[in-house]
Amino acid sequence: MRLKYCFLVLFLFSFYTLFAQENPRFTLLPWLQPYFNPAAMGEKDNHLNFTGILRQHSFLMHEVGENTPDSSNPDNDNDRVNKIPQNGDQVLLHINSYIKQIRGAVGVTFLSDKNAQMIDNVGFQFGYATKIRVYGGKLGIGVQFGFLSMKKSDVELNPNQPEDLSIISESVLNFDMKFGVHYQAPTWYAGVSCADILGGIRISGEEGVLKVPQQLYITGGYIWNLKTPVPWSIEPSLLIRTNMATWSFNAMAVARYNGIVWFGLAYELDWALGVVVGAVPFYNHSNAYLKGLEIGAAYSFPLAKFGYSRGGSMGDFEIIFRYGFSFYRDKTLTGYGSSRHLYKNQY
Numbered sequence: 001m002r003l004k005y006c007f008l009v010l011f012l013f014s015f016y017t018l019f020a021q022e023n024p025r026f027t028l029l030p031w032l033q034p035y036f037n038p039a040a041m042g043e044k045d046n047h048l049n050f051t052g053i054l055r056q057h058s059f060l061m062h063e064v065g066e067n068t069p070d071s072s073n074p075d076n077d078n079d080r081v082n083k084i085p086q087n088g089d090q091v092l093l094h095i096n097s098y099i100k101q102i103r104g105a106v107g108v109t110f111l112s113d114k115n116a117q118m119i120d121n122v123g124f125q126f127g128y129a130t131k132i133r134v135y136g137g138k139l140g141i142g143v144q145f146g147f148l149s150m151k152k153s154d155v156e157l158n159p160n161q162p163e164d165l166s167i168i169s170e171s172v173l174n175f176d177m178k179f180g181v182h183y184q185a186p187t188w189y190a191g192v193s194c195a196d197i198l199g200g201i202r203i204s205g206e207e208g209v210l211k212v213p214q215q216l217y218i219t220g221g222y223i224w225n226l227k228t229p230v231p232w233s234i235e236p237s238l239l240i241r242t243n244m245a246t247w248s249f250n251a252m253a254v255a256r257y258n259g260i261v262w263f264g265l266a267y268e269l270d271w272a273l274g275v276v277v278g279a280v281p282f283y284n285h286s287n288a289y290l291k292g293l294e295i296g297a298a299y300s301f302p303l304a305k306f307g308y309s310r311g312g313s314m315g316d317f318e319i320i321f322r323y324g325f326s327f328y329r330d331k332t333l334t335g336y337g338s339s340r341h342l343y344k345n346q347y
Contacts, residue, residue, distance in 0.1 A: 032053065032092070034051070036241075055091075094108070105129045106129075107129075107144075127178070129141065130142070146177070147203070150205075152170075178193060178195045178197065180217075193217045197214055215241060221238070231258045234256075261278075262279070266298065275298065288326070289325050293322070294321075297318065298317070
């Protein structure tokens, strides 16, 4: 019954609309589930998990002047607009761990986002997810609280509309939260979450600018183990994001060889087509502390209407680093005395 109420609250919050900027985009989304769904934290029992990702992208800013080309005559070569290349980047660091004593997972996230809107964002989030064993899998219910600082970047702008609300003259600080439900089975997963539920409670700075809308995430994935002499698996995944005003659709299919090497394609609706590669280099190593290392990379090629030739993006590059290890030691029986008493005291 409580779970039904959680879904109802999540559904109602998703219908609020505000003037806002969106959360940063990433290509390697299946590896970043705890970022947009706190219920996905603690994916491995008794493990401490680190995830770090760097995304860099280039785009073109149009310097509008007296020689702005006539939009009604795109073939007019007499008038030109200077295209100024700009670089943006996102850095995301996330740490989470399942803790047996509280039967749940805790995690922290740090985000630095220099986005295409010429705004520098710095965020910090803290979350908790409880884990319940259900039908051979784990059901997670999580909540996350965080702060987001937004300020104008150092790039000089000359906007046509000086009173544009997306351009700020001072830094602002918001407080917000996320809520999510996530189910992890041996060969598939599914989840739903709502980010920025409070719409950005303004702690400091000017009111009425850079509001963050509620965003609904729906995600799922499957592991299809092929019956071949060589161990291969195909792992498709899907993520849908919406603020009830705009929609985003991300799909990815990865082929994994023997649990060591993976590669595939990623697609974002009307935005980009990406190539992803990665490896778990010490997958079969005897050292348990090395086996948890995973690295990957992705490059997204912008679609035609967002491409470089049309004055848009020049592509996105991402590199990801993940590491996890178990910090619980198996209990051992030591000392002298009755084995019956030793067995009893073990629990």
